Amino acid sequence: xxxxxxxxxxxxTGVQVNLNGNEVEVKGPKGTLKRSFSKQIEIAMExxxxxxxxxxxEQNVRALHGTTRSVLNNMIxxxxxxxxxxxxxxxxGYRAEMDGNNLVINVGFSHSVTVKSPVGIxxxxxxxxxxxxxxxxxxxxxxxxAADIRKIRPPEPYKGKGIHYLGERLRHKxxxxxxxxx
Numbered sequence: 001x002x003x004x005x006x007x008x009x010x011x012x013t014g015v016q017v018n019l020n021g022n023e024v025e026v027k028g029p030k031g032t033l034k035r036s037f038s039k040q041i042e043i044a045m046e047x048x049x050x051x052x053x054x055x056x057x058e059q060n061v062r063a064l065h066g067t068t069r070s071v072l073n074n075m076i077x078x079x080x081x082x083x084x085x086x087x088x089x090x091x092x093g094y095r096a097e098m099d100g101n102n103l104v105i106n107v108g109f110s111h112s113v114t115v116k117s118p119v120g121i122x123x124x125x126x127x128x129x130x131x132x133x134x135x136x137x138x139x140x141x142x143x144x145x146a147a148d149i150r151k152i153r154p155p156e157p158y159k160g161k162g163i164h165y166l167g168e169r170l171r172h173k174x175x176x177x178x179x180x181x182x
Contacts, residue, residue: 005065008049009073012080019045024072028079030137031120035075041068078137085146089130091161094153096125096132103132107153107163115152121145131166 011017015028022043023036037043040061042053050072054065077083089096094107103115103123117123121136132149136142146165155162157173164170 003066005052005054005069007069008051009069009076011045011048011050011076015076015080017045017050017076019043024075026072026075026079028076028137030079030082033075033079033138035071037068037071038064040064043068043072074139078139082135082137083139083142085134085142086166087132087134087146087149087163088166089132089163090155091153091159094161095127095130097127098123098125103149105132105149105152105163108161109153113152115145115149118145132163 015026018025018027022039022041023034024043025032025034038061040055041064042055044051044053052065052069052072054061089105089107091108096103096105098104099114101117101122103117103125105113105115107113115123118141120138121134121141124133124135125131126133134142134146134149136145150163150165153162155164155168155170157171158175160170160172
């Protein structure tokens with residue numbers, strides 16, 4: 001039995017969960033998420049908790065058991081509290097600023113890059129620490145938007161200039177060294 005899959009998902013106050021077979025709709029103060037899950041997994045709600053059970057012991061069904069529980073838990077946390085990802089910008093002259101709901105990034109190109117805010121995602125910047133905060137209620141979308149922004153200028157290995165996640169450990173290379181007496 002999956003250790004994660006057998007744990008019940010508690011539903012906090014202020015969050016509504018509607019089950020329609022294997023289609024789940026979660027409503028909360030931050031927004032609404034809807035997702036359909038595999039027919040091989042049973043989803044049941046009892047006493048303010050969601051239980052996930054599997055019908056067989058096949059390997060792909062066992063893998064879906066814990067994944068289904070984690071995705072449901074992330075949906076509930078997202079509509080009640082939300083998710084954040086923080087990116088840092090390193091480099092001389094590199095910066096990010098807000099233009100309405102859009103994010104304008106200057107990272108060494110001849111032009112500035114504008115990132116439009118998708119539905120359910122909001123950006124905020126801090127010019128002093130050169131940080132970009134991506135917030136939203138869908139964990140998958142927050143992570144994807146953060147990855148897309150990081151892809152604009154990934155950190156290079158020699159000086160570390162570029163956009164990277166807060167706390168990300170970067171790989172540094174030594175670079176060229178001067179020739180010593182031959």
